[in-house]
Amino acid sequence: RRSYTITLLPGDGIGPEVISVAKSVLSLAASLEHISLQFDELPVGGAAIDLTGAPLPAETLAAAKSSDAVLLGAIGGYKWDTNEKHLKPETGLLQLRSGLGVFANLRPAVVLPQLVDSSTLKREVAEGVDIMVVRELTGGIYFGNPRGFRKDDKGEDFGFNTEVYSGSEIDRIARIAFKVARKRRGMLCSVDKANVLESSMLWRKRVSALAAEFPDVELSHMYVDNAAMQLIRDPKQFDTIVTNNIFGDILSDEASMLTGSIGMLPSASVGESGPGLFEPIHGSAPDIAGQDKANPLATVLSAAMLLRYALGEENAARRIEDAVIETLNMGFRTGDIFSAGMTLVGCKRMGEEVLKSV
Amino acid sequence: RRSYTITLLPGDGIGPEVISVAKSVLSLAASLEHISLQFDELPVGGAAIDLTGAPLPAETLAAAKSSDAVLLGAIGGYKWDTNEKHLKPETGLLQLRSGLGVFANLRPAVVLPQLVDSSTLKREVAEGVDIMVVRELTGGIYFGNPRGFRKDDKGEDFGFNTEVYSGSEIDRIARIAFKVARKRRGMLCSVDKANVLESSMLWRKRVSALAAEFPDVELSHMYVDNAAMQLIRDPKQFDTIVTNNIFGDILSDEASMLTGSIGMLPSASVGESGPGLFEPIHGSAPDIAGQDKANPLATVLSAAMLLRYALGEENAARRIEDAVIETLNMGFRTGDIFSAGMTLVGCKRMGEEVLKSV
Ligand SMILES: CC(C)[C@H](C(=O)O)[C@@H](O)C(=O)O
Ligand SMILES: CC(C)[C@H](C(=O)O)[C@@H](O)C(=O)O
Numbered sequence: 161r162r163s164y165t166i167t168l169l170p171g172d173g174i175g176p177e178v179i180s181v182a183k184s185v186l187s188l189a190a191s192l193e194h195i196s197l198q199f200d201e202l203p204v205g206g207a208a209i210d211l212t213g214a215p216l217p218a219e220t221l222a223a224a225k226s227s228d229a230v231l232l233g234a235i236g237g238y239k240w241d242t243n244e245k246h247l248k249p250e251t252g253l254l255q256l257r258s259g260l261g262v263f264a265n266l267r268p269a270v271v272l273p274q275l276v277d278s279s280t281l282k283r284e285v286a287e288g289v290d291i292m293v294v295r296e297l298t299g300g301i302y303f304g305n306p307r308g309f310r311k312d313d314k315g316e317d318f319g320f321n322t323e324v325y326s327g328s329e330i331d332r333i334a335r336i337a338f339k340v341a342r343k344r345r346g347m348l349c350s351v352d353k354a355n356v357l358e359s360s361m362l363w364r365k366r367v368s369a370l371a372a373e374f375p376d377v378e379l380s381h382m383y384v385d386n387a388a389m390q391l392i393r394d395p396k397q398f399d400t401i402v403t404n405n406i407f408g409d410i411l412s413d414e415a416s417m418l419t420g421s422i423g424m425l426p427s428a429s430v431g432e433s434g435p436g437l438f439e440p441i442h443g444s445a446p447d448i449a450g451q452d453k454a455n456p457l458a459t460v461l462s463a464a465m466l467l468r469y470a471l472g473e474e475n476a477a478r479r480i481e482d483a484v485i486e487t488l489n490m491g492f493r494t495g496d497i498f499s500a501g502m503t504l505v506g507c508k509r510m511g512e513e514v515l516k517s518v
Numbered sequence: 519r520r521s522y523t524i525t526l527l528p529g530d531g532i533g534p535e536v537i538s539v540a541k542s543v544l545s546l547a548a549s550l551e552h553i554s555l556q557f558d559e560l561p562v563g564g565a566a567i568d569l570t571g572a573p574l575p576a577e578t579l580a581a582a583k584s585s586d587a588v589l590l591g592a593i594g595g596y597k598w599d600t601n602e603k604h605l606k607p608e609t610g611l612l613q614l615r616s617g618l619g620v621f622a623n624l625r626p627a628v629v630l631p632q633l634v635d636s637s638t639l640k641r642e643v644a645e646g647v648d649i650m651v652v653r654e655l656t657g658g659i660y661f662g663n664p665r666g667f668r669k670d671d672k673g674e675d676f677g678f679n680t681e682v683y684s685g686s687e688i689d690r691i692a693r694i695a696f697k698v699a700r701k702r703r704g705m706l707c708s709v710d711k712a713n714v715l716e717s718s719m720l721w722r723k724r725v726s727a728l729a730a731e732f733p734d735v736e737l738s739h740m741y742v743d744n745a746a747m748q749l750i751r752d753p754k755q756f757d758t759i760v761t762n763n764i765f766g767d768i769l770s771d772e773a774s775m776l777t778g779s780i781g782m783l784p785s786a787s788v789g790e791s792g793p794g795l796f797e798p799i800h801g802s803a804p805d806i807a808g809q810d811k812a813n814p815l816a817t818v819l820s821a822a823m824l825l826r827y828a829l830g831e832e833n834a835a836r837r838i839e840d841a842v843i844e845t846l847n848m849g850f851r852t853g854d855i856f857s858a859g860m861t862l863v864g865c866k867r868m869g870e871e872v873l874k875s876v
């Protein structure tokens with residue numbers, strides 16, 4: 161019997177609801193595959209601030225680091241929005257990513273045939289979209305120094321941040337992206353702003369230099385403003401996209417919204433070694449928290465990614481993914497993906513239906 | 519007879535073709551309104567590099583500064599893409615914006631009823647979209663120092679840029695945005711990344727503080743990743759958006775693509791005083807340059823903005839805008855906005871048709 165420890169970080173808003181569903185699904189899939197999972201549940205984000213005064217308690221990070229993989233719900237909420245930086249839920253998430261060294265964030269944006277009408281794009285534009293955004297997650301303007309506030313002699317206030325990448329930071333994320341592209345349709349589009357920014361010029365240079373190592377992957381480059389357009393004009397032109405932290409934040413959210421069902425989209429963040437971090441791409445949705453309205457499928461699919469990428473348990477991962485498709489095929493829909501003729505269900509019930517098909 | 523000097527900067531790619539059409543239209547509209555225009559044509563971008571060795575020759579900037587307004591075609595092309603920074607066409611455009619002090623870039627994204635089917639969005643989502651993006655244009659990461667490349671002791675390369683805003687830079691762009699919103703539907707959405715970046719925290723603080731001066735405008739705040747999603751989910755929720763230089767670059771291009779007809783979209787860049795800069799939002803499209811295929815209407819509509827905002831010549835501006843609508847109503851379309859049943863025309867012919875209705 162293979163056995164693993166999973167850190168569960170429910171977080172804020174709808175986080176606890178979706179994590180609870182994902183935990184049941186994970187448990188069942190694991191036991192059917194004769195895997196034993198031990199769960200360790202800890203606070204992060206706003207919940208951790210309220211409980212311990214810090215958005216990422218040392219205990220939470222330590223538990224995460226010593227486990228085999230981390231499954232996160234969501235963090236943030238109006239309540240903590242005006243907190244100072246070191247007391248923001250988001251800061252806890254950034255500390256977690258950085259603490260785990262998960263520099264590569266993989267965000268698939270797939271339009272499922274069952275949900276193509278949820279997209280605001282015309283059917284013929286949305287149908288068949290299957291994009292993987294590989295976002296650099298522990299560098300760039302999110303973490304660059306110097307950063308902060310200053311006043312000049314005249315009393316003028318300034319706020320500033322540093323966008324910075326080293327060659328090796330670029331190389332390691334690009335390598336992962338090339339490998340991901342190789343397993344997909346073999347096309348990698350690197351997105352930057354190399355016509356203006358020096359950080360992007362280095363990015364483009366290093367990514368281009370690596371292309372020789374991956375002759376089977378077709379590399380192209382695109383400016384970020386153009387990419388924001390092309391994702392809407394013709395999303396099917398993209399296979400794998402690799403980009404920096406801030407551009408990845410923007411473009412992966414844009415790409416996910418093309419699918420019309422961000423309640424369905426998982427993500428995986430991985431490093432060179434150590435436990436990976438798996439989370440739905442949606443936020444904490446404080447407006448519907450605690451109302452049993454959340455779509456748990458993004459977190460359930462994140463759990464499947466966890467089984468596949470962190471634990472190498474392909475069969476258990478497949479069980480979950482197939483169960484989700486089966487549940488959709490049977491017509492069950494949460495509010496965010498509901499359309500006429502389908503059966504509207506809440507978060508818990510959706511979980512129960514998935515369990516039946518695992 | 520009122521008389522003005524207009525600097526024409528055709529630039530690269532399709533720039534010369536679209537400027538030539540816009541010039542004829544401007545001339546006719548002006549003469550019908552008893553305005554005399556003097557045109558001064560100068561090189562910028564790649565054309566200027568080839569001619570003079572610099573992307574913004576001193577003579578071009580001087581002429582632009584001493585004129586009443588500047589109309590630009592487009593800059594850039596594959597030929598100069600690998601040039602060093604100071605010899606990139608884009609650098610000329612940035613020097614021009616900075617040299618003219620045009621810190622406020624107004625980019626309308628309007629879905630015309632005649633062209634709603636050009637959008638890749640479903641008709642019910644696209645119909646009626648009317649967004650104005652007010653982008654800060656002479657600050658932020660585009661111009662921030664320090665910037666460049668460095669090596670550390672271990673020989674590791676770094677590329678870096680600084681995102682920086684002063685309080686007064688934020689105030690002046692926000693004031694313009696509030697005023698623009700007031701003349702529109704009274705809603706202003708300020709976009710930032712204040713959950714992560716100090717530069718954005720100052721942005722949000724200063725914009726919020728100004729709200730008291732504009733009680734008739736409803737101010738909201740949105741994170742840039744969410745804005746990138748919401749533009750696709752429900753673009754009609756937006757009236758006026760104000761944001762920094764890099765986020766504005768990305769979001770205004772995204773917003774313009776929602777309309778499905780970026781060949782139709784003008785922009786205006788203005789400062790505290792001095793001549794404004796007017797240009798289509800599309801690029802130089804080197805792949806169709808010189809083939810009489812470009813859509814000149816974005817530049818023609820930029821000329822109308824020039825008449826209105828730089829010269830205060832509302833009647834002449836209206837003449838041009840009405841002529842464009844009339845030409846579309848008659849069914850003339852360039853390739854980029856063509857649909858079945860319409861009359862496909864080239865750049866020149868489109869110009870001739872507009873002239874008939876001016
Ligand atoms: C919550 C926030 C700090 C975070 C980010 O910007 O990375 C989120 O938007 C995301 O994309 O996971
Ligand atoms: C050409 C480039 C420097 C420019 C910019 O990034 O500002 C362009 O994308 C634009 O938006 O006008």
